[in-house]
Amino acid sequence: VALCISSSFLTFVVLSIFFAIIMKIAYQNPIYGLAISFVLSVIIYNRQLAYPKLLIIKRVRETEQNLLPALRTLLIQMNSGVTLFDAMKSVAQGKYGYVSVEFGRIIKRIEAGESAIEALERVARTNPSTYFRRILWQLMIAIKAGSNIAVVVQSIINSLSAEQLTKVQAYSARLSPLSMLYMVITVILPALAIAFLTVLSLFVSGLQKMIKPVLIAITFLVIFLQIAFMGMIKTGRPSIG
Secondary structure: OHHHHHHHHHHHHHHHHHHHHHHHHHHOOOHHHHHHHHHHHHHHHHHHHHHHHHHHHHHHHHHHHOHHHHHHHHHHHHHOOOOHHHHHHHHHHOOOOHHHHHHHHHHHHHHOOOOHHHHHHHHHHHOOOHHHHHHHHHHHHHHHHOOOHHHHHHHHHHHHHHHHHHHHHHHHHHHHHHHHHHHHHHHHHHHHHHHHHHHHHHHOHHHHHHHHHHHHHHHHHHHHHHHHHHHHHHHHOOOOO
């Protein structure tokens, strides 16, 4: 937190000097530059605080995107007569992002002398993805019960595919009202506000001096809202493989 505060303060100082000079030249008023710098510094500070959480979210999304392809590879290997260890090793050597990394950790623990159940349990406890942890726990239960692992993996694939399909349908239903709201807030309302101010300035003489600052504020507000909407759409997008 202290590092974020110090870096944000330094950013505020640099941006204040930059925007104050620009606003002094353009509008003879550096106060606007200080206000813009303060807002940008607060945004940067919040982004820095959220960065570790964003890394975890990114890792979870990448893991869940590669889960189905990795599980299908695991199933194909086991149906061809390969042991569970060799099938997991094949996934670890594949290009499945963090899924391959996690299976690589499992393989290393087994090669170091741990049982498959112990290795799966240790990795499951440290992985942030709920789906990945659930899959590892199901594999552990199947190994303990002596069940057919290929049948269990096929059941996991079917269940995960159904859940991802439900997520896609829910995301599609949520996207339509968001698109309408985006059009209203970032296109229609700013256009109406600019038209209203332009017409009003023709009748009110003192209002003409306020047009430029208001237009600048509307521009920055629209940019901020567009970034926020894009972030909402990207964040809500389901991770599918």
